[in-house]
């Protein structure tokens with residue numbers, strides 16, 4: 001939930017309502033995917049919600065506890081498996097997040113590190129006698145003294161052994177940012193007898209979410225222009241021209257306005273909704 005969403009927002013709007021709706025792994029496993037996506041609406045990265053649901057179905061009634069078993073579940077990579085094993089079950093394994101990666105790169109003086117090398121260093125530095133405290137300390141160090149832009153090497157307890165202390169900002173080297181491509185689309189809201197036409201997406205992208213008709217190109221003659229929307233995704237930016245077409249169209253499901261509130265919609269489709277007269 002915390003990817004791209006601030007802790008405060010997650011706590012205020014998402015985390016507790018999600019736990020209330022699905023208080024056990026079994027409840028999550030038994031839920032319909034649509035309900036899970038609806039609770040996730042606004043967080044983005046919907047693959048996470050789908051994988052969470054799939055993982056619950058595979059693991060219910062209990063989550064496995066070892067790194068290997070956790071990593072075998074959908075959506076759980078090496079870092080997540082280590083974090084769950086370390087914090088939920090106190091398994092003596094190191095964690096790896098952006099903060100830990102930065103500390104490891106600075107401590108070992110590595111400008112460009114592969115995942116494999118970082119894990120080797122994580123295990124090399126790991127304190128097997130006080131694993132829980134060690135992981136907590138790494139997180140605290142990354143959030144305080146060894147911060148991304150303003151590391152405080154003078155007071156850092158690692159300074160005597162840290163290879164990066166003379167030029168900490170050089171580690172890790174920043175990758176040049178690639179320009180994000182723009183996708184231009186025509187978004188058409190079909191309205192007929194007071195009902196709106198939507199489709200449930202079945203491709204990989206935004207799978208399971210409902211949306212209005214979207215075309216690369218379309219003849220908009222006879223339609224009403226409603227405005228434009230922009231939605232940023234991790235790998236592209238969507239720029240949509242939105243039109244209202246007062247006519248029936250094939251291949252959709254039709255919903256009265258009130259029912260739209262109950263559907264799981266993408267952020268872009270919510271913006272389209274707000275443009276409707």
Ligand code: SF4
Pocket residue numbers: 103106107145146147151152153156157158159162163164165168
């Ligand atoms: S000495 Fe500086 S660069 Fe090294 S771990 Fe501490 S704060 Fe980070």
